[in-house]
Amino acid sequence: MAAYIIRRLLLLIPVLLGVTILVFTLTRISGDPGAAYITERMTDEQIAQIYDEYHLNEPIMTQYFYWLNGILHGDWGLSKSDGDRPVLVSIADYFPATFELTMVSMAIGVFIGIFVGTAISVRKDKLADHGARSISLIGVSIPIFWLALLLLYVFYLQLGWFPPGGEVSDKYILQGVPDYTGMVMIDAMIALDWQLTVDAAWHLVLPAVTLAFGTIAVILRIMRSSMLEVLNQDYVKAARAKGVPESVVIKKHARRNAMIPTTTIIGLTFGALLAGAVLTESIFRWPGIGRWSADAILSLDWNSIMGFTLLVAIIYCLTNLFVDILYAYLDPRIKLE
Amino acid sequence: MPKTVTKAKGPSTGPNVKPIKTAERIKRSLKPRMSELRTSLKLIVKNPLALIGLIILMSILVVAFAAPFLAPAGNSQDPYIIPRDYESPKPPGVPGHPLGTGKYGADMYYGIVWGARLSILVAVYVVFCSALIGIVIGAFSGFIGGKVDEVIMRITDVFLSIPGLILSMAIVAVLSRNIENIMLSLIVVWWPPYARLVRGQVLSVKESTYVEAARAVGVRKNRILFKHILPNSMAPMLVSITMDLGAVVLVAAALSYIGFGVPSGYAEWGKMVSDGQSYFLSTIYYNGEAMNPWWMVTFPGLAILLFVMGFALFGDALRDILDPRERR
Numbered sequence: 001m002a003a004y005i006i007r008r009l010l011l012l013i014p015v016l017l018g019v020t021i022l023v024f025t026l027t028r029i030s031g032d033p034g035a036a037y038i039t040e041r042m043t044d045e046q047i048a049q050i051y052d053e054y055h056l057n058e059p060i061m062t063q064y065f066y067w068l069n070g071i072l073h074g075d076w077g078l079s080k081s082d083g084d085r086p087v088l089v090s091i092a093d094y095f096p097a098t099f100e101l102t103m104v105s106m107a108i109g110v111f112i113g114i115f116v117g118t119a120i121s122v123r124k125d126k127l128a129d130h131g132a133r134s135i136s137l138i139g140v141s142i143p144i145f146w147l148a149l150l151l152l153y154v155f156y157l158q159l160g161w162f163p164p165g166g167e168v169s170d171k172y173i174l175q176g177v178p179d180y181t182g183m184v185m186i187d188a189m190i191a192l193d194w195q196l197t198v199d200a201a202w203h204l205v206l207p208a209v210t211l212a213f214g215t216i217a218v219i220l221r222i223m224r225s226s227m228l229e230v231l232n233q234d235y236v237k238a239a240r241a242k243g244v245p246e247s248v249v250i251k252k253h254a255r256r257n258a259m260i261p262t263t264t265i266i267g268l269t270f271g272a273l274l275a276g277a278v279l280t281e282s283i284f285r286w287p288g289i290g291r292w293s294a295d296a297i298l299s300l301d302w303n304s305i306m307g308f309t310l311l312v313a314i315i316y317c318l319t320n321l322f323v324d325i326l327y328a329y330l331d332p333r334i335k336l337e
Numbered sequence: 338m339p340k341t342v343t344k345a346k347g348p349s350t351g352p353n354v355k356p357i358k359t360a361e362r363i364k365r366s367l368k369p370r371m372s373e374l375r376t377s378l379k380l381i382v383k384n385p386l387a388l389i390g391l392i393i394l395m396s397i398l399v400v401a402f403a404a405p406f407l408a409p410a411g412n413s414q415d416p417y418i419i420p421r422d423y424e425s426p427k428p429p430g431v432p433g434h435p436l437g438t439g440k441y442g443a444d445m446y447y448g449i450v451w452g453a454r455l456s457i458l459v460a461v462y463v464v465f466c467s468a469l470i471g472i473v474i475g476a477f478s479g480f481i482g483g484k485v486d487e488v489i490m491r492i493t494d495v496f497l498s499i500p501g502l503i504l505s506m507a508i509v510a511v512l513s514r515n516i517e518n519i520m521l522s523l524i525v526v527w528w529p530p531y532a533r534l535v536r537g538q539v540l541s542v543k544e545s546t547y548v549e550a551a552r553a554v555g556v557r558k559n560r561i562l563f564k565h566i567l568p569n570s571m572a573p574m575l576v577s578i579t580m581d582l583g584a585v586v587l588v589a590a591a592l593s594y595i596g597f598g599v600p601s602g603y604a605e606w607g608k609m610v611s612d613g614q615s616y617f618l619s620t621i622y623y624n625g626e627a628m629n630p631w632w633m634v635t636f637p638g639l640a641i642l643l644f645v646m647g648f649a650l651f652g653d654a655l656r657d658i659l660d661p662r663e664r665r
Binding site: 015018019021022026029137140141142146152153157164271274278293294298300305306317 | 491492494495496498499500501502503504506507508510511512583587590591594595596597607610611614617618629631634635638641642645646649650
């Protein structure tokens with residue numbers, strides 16, 4: 001197992017190097033990379049000095065290695081749209097909020113997807129099956145920004161059940177919110193401030209549901225089809241013939257095995273969640289990396305956009321690696337070569 | 338043994354057999370295809386979801402093609418710019434504006450109709466170009482194999498390791514913002530999955546007996562690839578392409594919603610949602626009556642949903658139809 005993990009991590013290196021080449025190419029297409037460091041009052045000498053300092057007069061390959069060296073040593077440039085803070089500082093600041101949001105969405109999506117997917121697979125072609133499949137069809141077809149706006153319209157404007165956005169209510173921000181992990185709900189729990197915990201959870205509902213909708217749709221579909229496949233297999237028939245109670249057949253014999261293909265999909269949906277976070281966070285004013293990158297886009301802040309792209313690629317690759325390992329763990333038949 | 342060989346050659350080359358006329362030959366070669374098509378159509382009509390998908394698609398296509406008649410463009414040079422009256426938004430049902438008006442008094446009906454045309458254009462262009470690139474690269478990679486294949490697959494890995502929306506965001510960010518660059522960025526994102534799909538198919542078809550037979554009788558490599566392997570690798574591509582026609586529009590709409598691409602007031606559904614968003618949670622007054630302008634966001638969003646859903650339904654049905662186990 002350890003050898004497999006190490007081998008997979010090593011295989012990740014060429015892919016990530018490829019990603020850096022891709023991102024570097026994009027930064028050089030975007031225009032003169034020196035422009036970011038030059039201000040109006042600089043003399044020609046100062047400008048030349050900047051070009052020297054950032055190695056912008058060197059051949060493009062050399063420039064790439066200097067750039068890569070910077071990336072590896074934590075120099076991801078300055079985030080123009082975020083008060084000229086270093087990109088990595090911005091990421092460290094905004095990432096926890098996104099992590100909290102995506103994890104909650106993932107939990108909602110996986111839980112509902114697996115539960116409903118199992119439930120409808122034993123009611124194939126009944127009303128519940130058609131209903132759930134229609135909802136899942138809408139889930140994969142609906143523009144996430146539109147869903148967010150519709151939810152806001154119904155649950156904020158018409159019913160007034162949920163707040164329009166933000167992480168916590170304004171009064172708590174004025175009081176000061178505890179900051180241990182950067183995830184407000186977790187921090188509030190650590191500080192044993194239950195009112196704040198409830199308030200944070202209340203703010204989390206709409207963005208998390210928005211983001212989870214697509215995940216529910218995808219997982220429900222795959223869960224249903226793999227359950228249908230498993231339920232047709234001989235060992236399930238054997239279990240039934242033996243007189244094992246139906247609920248045990250479903251939960252113990254069928255669902256466990258149907259979970260295996262679903263696990264792979266969970267890794268893939270994580271990419272969709274991160275992409276969806278850009279839209280969801282901007283609409284719900286959620287202070288995560290998604291909103292930071294959306295702001296960066298609007299103010300043409302290349303360093304932040306590329307930093308975000310690079311970060312997402314790394315997270316996405318690691319998640320899929322993790323899922324592959326989990327997959328091998330869940331299904332002992334798969335030999336890790 | 339030699340006798341049977343001459344016999345097998347006989348009918349087409351023998352002097353006393355009448356040459357078949359071209360028309361007849363075409364008819365004969367089409368016959369099995371026509372019957373296949375009929376089976377497919379029967380399967381579509383039998384499946385209610387497929388039928389719904391087909392109806393949605395047909396309606397969108399009709400609207401897209403008939404846009405100049407359904408919503409005649411004004412005298413502006415670009416028909417995709419929605420005509421405005423620069424008044425405050427009006428609700429649906431107002432004379433001349435069946436779906437109401439939006440930001441700067443842009444007519445929603447006009448935007449939806451021309452948006453359909455633009456969406457079809459974007460979807461077909463992006464999917465066609467990426468499928469072409471994907472087929473060429475994937476077929477090449479799978480057919481040649483070896484080191485070339487390895488390198489090409491690692492390149493697709495790189496593209497696939499960044500979620501599509503985020504990669505195309507990064508690409509459009511460095512280019513100037515217009516609909517052409519949105520399409521370009523989507524092509525860059527969309528070809529790798531096609532390449533992998535085609536490669537996988539080619540790899541499996543390459544091993545089949547009929548390809549081996551063709552190779553054994555000395556058919557040229559090119560001909561084997563184009564005549565025997567590729568046509569038999571296309572079924573899953575067809576399903577993917579159909580579904581992606583919708584998915585492309587979903588991502589393109591998200592990109593224009595964030596603020597890439599088209600300027601405000603353009604007949605692009607994603608942009609129309611973002612144009613309406615600033616009014617969405619507010620109150621406007623029309624003829625002294627307070628109301629919430631729900632229509633500005635609802636209609637274009639609904640249009641995107643229907644468009645994507647139509648292709649998803651039809652693609653799903655196509656998968657079943659093309660599956661040999663489901664036929665006959």
